[in-house]
Amino acid sequence: MVPDNSPIIRARDVMHKGILAIDGMATAKEAAAQMRSEKTRCLLVKKRHIDDAWGIVVVQDLIKGVIIAGRSAAEVNVYEIMTKPVITVPADMDIRYVARLLYRAGIRRAPVEDGGDIVGMISLSSLILENEFF
Helix, strand or coil: CCCCCCCCCEHHHHCECCCCEECCCCEHHHHHHHHHHHCCCEEEECCCCCCCCCEEEEHHHHHHHHHHCCCCCCCCEHHHHCECCCCCEECCCEHHHHHHHHHHHCCCEEEEEECCEEEEEEEHHHHHHCCCCC
16 A cells, blocks of 8 residues: 555635524524525534533424424524534544544534634535545
């Protein structure tokens, strides 16, 4: 096997830098409207205080928590359907390990964290569709 001397690509190199966030008290209807207008499939759920954990709400949460549950999107709060705490990825993590972590955890995307702050979002599909690793 020939050693690969290519530079290490890190999460910060391929993440989406625009952070789209929502408050946990917002309604599922507001979350869906924001997802539509921003053309995204997920929103970071803001911390309520310094010791709180980040959350995430994805399209599948809206489907399961609103449509399948037969509830009104205007009456369901994001905090009721979100995932919290969310798995975050260190900004300096090698993307090989990012891909392995997301795949094994059974998730498609994760916030990228640097020094306690969320600095971006990374997804399995973006590793393939938006970068030329192959």
